[in-house]
Amino acid sequence: xxxxxxxxxxxxxxxxxxxxxxxxxxxxxxxxxxxxxxxxxxxxxxxxxxxxxxxxxxxxxxxxxxxxxxxxxxxxxxxxx
Numbered sequence: 001x002x003x004x005x006x007x008x009x010x011x012x013x014x015x016x017x018x019x020x021x022x023x024x025x026x027x028x029x030x031x032x033x034x035x036x037x038x039x040x041x042x043x044x045x046x047x048x049x050x051x052x053x054x055x056x057x058x059x060x061x062x063x064x065x066x067x068x069x070x071x072x073x074x075x076x077x078x079x080x081x
Contacts, residue, residue: 003053003062005046016053017042020064
């Protein structure tokens with residue numbers, strides 16, 4: 001299920017994004033990017049609709065996925081129910 005980001009308070013949304021960024025692991029790029037910058041980058045992607053905030057009823061979790069993976073996400077939710 002897609003969660004509209006407008007349904008959440010700014011604090012809740014930022015906490016979800018921060019948790020997502022921290023789960024993604026270590027970055028091995030050329031330049032270090034601060035946690036704050038990473039959160040802002042994900043927030044911008046959410047606002048543009050490039051990534052989506054989704055709730056898995058099956059796992060009772062919230063995640064952020066690329067828009068292109070929505071069909072795959074929905075299929076995995078339906079298959080396992």
